[in-house]
């Protein structure tokens with residue numbers, strides 16, 4: 001199938017330059033008129049790439065463009081005279097593509113189109129099909145939807161540089177997996193990948209966790225401790241839930257990013273940081289900045305390259321594909337041959353998956369345990385919008401007996417996490433454990 005491009009350019013000189021570019025003959029082309037207020041309608045699900053000239057008329061439609069249903073699946077190349085535009089900036093911050101300003105360097109534009117075409121080809125041909133499912137895979141990420149292919153392309157593009165990457169996406173949509181994949185496909189892959197959850201750090205220990213400490217630096221510092229900047233030396237440092245870091249520590253982090261230098265607590269020795277910083281949040285970063293819980297100067301440092309991960313409900317056929325993928329993996333692990341019936345697939349497709357891939361994975365794992373041979377709708381214990389069951393009181397009839405405590409604990413933790421839409425702070429509070437303990441347990445489940 002040939003990729004499809006929408007070209008919305010009014011200026012005849014630009015059109016002439018574009019038509020002489022060889023790479024464009026490999027695309028199916030649809031032409032639009034930037035003067036036509038309806039041009040955003042051309043961006044349907046068949047489109048891979050769009051070149052849009054931002055002029056007086058099309059500028060007014062940038063907001064509509066952003067609201068088109070397939071916006072996040074399409075790569076954009078904007079051409080403008082350079083007049084600052086808030087909506088265009090917003091689009092660029094969401095990682096939508098490229099913005100070329102006059103005077104145009106058509107050689108560079110052609111190279112960008114060549115790269116885009118090559119990456120479209122390689123993401124489909126180089127992707128390894130996961131052994132037992134039919135979805136494409138890039139690094140650790142599984143999914144064949146256009147929106148995931150767009151993520152693969154962005155990651156490929158950024159992997160070879162050292163810029164700081166900022167991942168935004170709902171809880172459970174795969175942000176840590178994206179960070180890990182970025183590390184694996186980068187030149188730093190032989191060095192460590194170190195992840196730290198900024199929301200789970202106790203405020204007294206943030207400095208020591210980030211920068212390390214020397215023996216005797218404070219009461220209880222019985223030996224030297226390496227912070228994550230040092231542990232990740234030469235590799236990638238993943239700052240998860242970075243918007244949850246206490247404000248006074250954000251400034252310290254900013255300083256390290258600006259100067260490249262840090263000092264372990266209690267030490268006189270300045271160290272030079274050599275890490276690529278990838279950070280993530282499931283909040284809207286602009287909102288967190290407005291709410292004064294996240295410094296905007298830190299955001300700009302961290303978000304040299306923003307990547308948005310689409311929620312599962314926007315990944316079309318990947319929903320069913322991932323369900324089958326997780327089932328296939330469980331079958332391989334347990335040496336079973338369980339399958340899923342059409343009605344269960346229908347239920348999966350109809351659900352909105354607020355907990356994203358994590359929720360789907362656990363739903364399949366639970367259904368796998370509950371069913372004998374075939375997963376039916378009744379085995380899929382999904383949270384419904386009108387569910388008003390009070391789960392906080394244990395009913396004697398519902399208390400299972402003879403179940404290994406480890407499995408029981410795992411189910412309670414995962415269900416509470418799902419009910420809290422992946423919010424670990426609320427989950428830990430309800431379960432009466434610390435966020436750190438919750439993280440340790442979740443990590444253990446992922447290694448099983």
Ligand SMILES: Nc1ncnc2c1ncn2[C@@H]1O[C@H](COP(=O)(O)OP(=O)(O)OP(=O)(O)O)[C@@H](O)[C@H]1O
Pocket residue numbers: 140141142143169170171172173174175176177178240282357358361422446
């Ligand atoms: N594209 C994917 N392919 C396969 N597995 C995935 C994919 N995305 C997520 N997962 C699985 O879903 C679970 C949640 O993923 P991950 O921890 O990366 O999400 P997250 O966005 O970082 O979550 P949180 O916001 O809670 O930190 C993991 O078990 C991960 O392996």
